[in-house]
Amino acid sequence: MPLKTVKTDTAEALTLEWILHVRNYKLTLDKNLCVGCQICALACPKEAIKLEKQPKIPGEKAKHAKIDIDLEKCNFCAICDILCPYGAIKVTVNGEHLLSVVEKESFPQLIRDIQVDTSKCPVDCVECEEACPLDLIKVTRLTADKKIVEDADSLSEKEKSELQVKIDIQEERCPCCRICEFNCPEGVLTVRKIFHGKINIHAGKCPEGCTDCLDVCPITGALYLSDDKVYVNEMFCVYCGACKIVCPVEEALELKRTMIRHTSVRSGAWNKALERLASPVEMTKELKTKGSLKARESVRKRLGWKGT
Amino acid sequence: MQKESKMEAPRIGVFVCECGSQGSIIDVDDLTRYATTLPNVVYAEHMNYPCSSQGQEEIIDAIKKRRLNRVVVAGCSPRLYEPVFRRCVFRAGLNPFLFEMANIREFSLYCHRNTPEEAAEKAKDLVKMAVAKARLLEPLQPIELPVTKKVMVVGGGIAGISAALDLADMGFKVYLVEKTETIGGHMALLDKTFPTLDCSICIEGPKMVDVGRHPNIDIMSYADVLEVDGYVGNFEVKIRKNPRYIIAANCTGCGECRDACPIEYPNPSDMKLGVRKAISVPFDQAVPLIYTINKDYCIECYKCVDACGARQAINFDQKPEEIEANVGAIVVAIGYEMYNPEDMECYGYGKYENVFTALEFERLILAAGPTGGKVIRASDGQKPHSVAFIQCVGSRDINRYEYCSGFCCMYTLKHAVMLKEKYKDDVEVYVFYNDMRSNFKGYEEFFNRAQKSGVNFIRVNLENRRITEESETKNLMVYAETEDGKPVEAEAEMVVLANAAVPVQNATELAKILKIPIGANRFFVECQPKIRPNETDTPGIFLAGACQGLRDIPYCVAHGSGAAAQAAAILGKSKWIVEPLVARVNEDLCSGCGICESVCSYDAVRIEETAGKKLAKVTEGLCRGCGICGAACPVGAIKMPQYTKEQVVAQVRAVLEEVR
């Protein structure tokens, strides 16, 4: 059987495949999860991913950009899979989600730093679950013998006091917006962002009544409307850039990523991705830190010096 | 000892050949008698085989006795026999160019076989023309060209390897230019070889290593021939080495870079059944053993650079490198490719998962192949319990490739025997064939061995064959018809197609660069199919292996050695002698207008300026004596020796003369 390269595009998913006699490479983009940000397109080392802006229909809300992947250029390296903040892309080899670039330490993984201490949870609180803009959190209550309780009100006070709260978060799909953290009344959750940066909307340059950025922003509350103008709440922005893609005026929306939290790695591919996602300045900064870390490491080894 | 015949009056001898059916259709007595009536003919006779050694002695005798100073032979095609008779008259002391041939066999006998009278009349005309020309022949001196004692072999398959090793052993410097990363060609991809079933790479591998280590061979792999100029003995070639992004001198072939590389891509050497790393070698026995980075897939993580470490063999900025070299001869051995049968829908290749091509099967059954030598189906990874081989897919098909691909019958027998010997009764093997072509040493015996091993041979027509797939089991139904039109069918869990072998894609481009002819079927054309199968029309350029016509390994090895011997015949000489039949410029008449330069297809005539005067200059080694420049020259300054204006006009006059 000759090598088959297949691309299928449905309303739900875009799938790319290399079918070889002994191996099957598959990339699936879940269109329900994709928000049309620019992260994968910027990071792809083969420039195989293109963003297609959707035409604006007057009177309707703006639609986020769609992504298209070129089967001729894609090499199934899975960098898009690793970097997608929303977990919309999966690359598998023979059906298994193996990330060879991570295994060979030629690309880092994003750090999704989400700490949960359920001991402080009030038994009937579901604030986080309700606040999550992407529906990634599920709060359950368990009895002492680990049975799920659907209706806490029907329990006696004693039983109630013995209940344990469990919070399940679909981490691989979480962009770490921190909304849950801010909505938690008891400080149960601590979330650190993956992408750090700067976003500015110059309202003066915005076209009259335009809310395109707000229309496509997947994080409720990161952008908000006041006096017919869109404002930013940097607290929640994940710097994915979905807004930037649809903004009709070049200078109206400024977005800059300054830092990406990732596992440590020494890789040209990562340096290039970082350069494109953030800026050459950030890349040099990171390289410098690595350099000084390395220098410190070698000094420590030689002199037994323990600096800070 | 050559006589200066220019001064003397012509004394012409005519010798009429009566061999073949010439004597029976044309009245040779009458023709000979007629010859004696022509002006300046002092002697004529007919004989049975003028070209035989006895015939030649008779001619020499006649030249001496009758003091002949011009000779005409009326007989066969000059393409084959002119050189023979030139040597003959030379031995009699004449200048070899005082000889002329009347081709009565092709122009009279063959075209007028059923009308003997017309044949006889035309024979007379031909002899008359030859005599008219002979009268004006002038002695010519052969041209000597210097010879560069180096050779370029293009293509590193088994044919190119054989040619390169022979030439290198004879002491000539060889540039072996190979397009891919490694030499070896198709043979390096095969599992076993018929009819002995020895391991293919085990017998080719040592030869590849010999090539790699030979002090006289310079392998230029991952390279292309860009330009070829010059002529026999003096070719100038330009070769581009494509960047591997590896510094060859520093690469030890250890493979640590490959182990560090995270990226895989379909391996063309495995027929893309399996994968290789973005930095890798196509197979372990590659020669030269230098790794290559495929930038189409590489993500530039530089893990290979780390792994390579102090060896520092990796250079991502490597650029293509152009190399110029002078060689005296060229051997072309670029082999063949496989036809992709996806367009023949009746076979379902590319559509049904368990239909394979022969070369894919070769990689499947190979222990070092992508499945570790397990013959397994694509649909379920299971070993098939029945395999059907279909012969002549695309070959012997006037709508695709009319020719027979030559080696498919034999490799199918090989595959059938290997399957039977590997899986015994656990596999049923069917071979749907039309004719079994097993016509070399040990081949028919191998066919017998296959029959004895329990393979089912089913003789079917070439037409009306069809394969369908059972949607549930993914088994295949093969339908065909026997010679008397009866339908036959078989169910098989795997089908293997013997798809046609075809000329390589880039053959046409290379033919243009080398200025050698290519046939309608895109195989290179030999100079003469029977007695000059290694030569091209361009002196100094030779053919070896499957690029001239499909052939199996033993034949390729012999053909490669043949080409080497012929190239050595040039390289071994200090001077190469060519016929003086090249354009001559009369500098007094030439105005330097450049029309000749513009019409020459061989770049042999160029306008050059010397002492303020523009003149046409002929490069003798390039000129093929076609005469176009001579015809185009408006002032008649270019003369074609042996085809001078006077000689041609005399011939035309002779044939148009009414009265005899």
Ligand SMILES: Cc1cc2nc3c(=O)[nH]c(=O)nc-3n(C[C@H](O)[C@H](O)[C@H](O)COP(=O)(O)OP(=O)(O)OC[C@H]3O[C@@H](n4cnc5c(N)ncnc54)[C@H](O)[C@@H]3O)c2cc1C
């Ligand atoms: C499935 C299968 C099984 C076979 N089994 C057998 C067997 O058992 N026994 C047997 O005797 N024969 C067998 N054969 C036939 C055998 O493969 C050929 O006879 C032989 O390999 C031809 O050798 P070659 O050197 O002429 O050509 P190739 O092996 O094709 O080598 C040509 C070389 O030239 C290179 N090249 C191409 N173009 C260029 C260019 N422009 N510049 C530079 N280099 C170029 C190619 O990369 C290649 O390395 C089999 C064939 C097939 C398809």
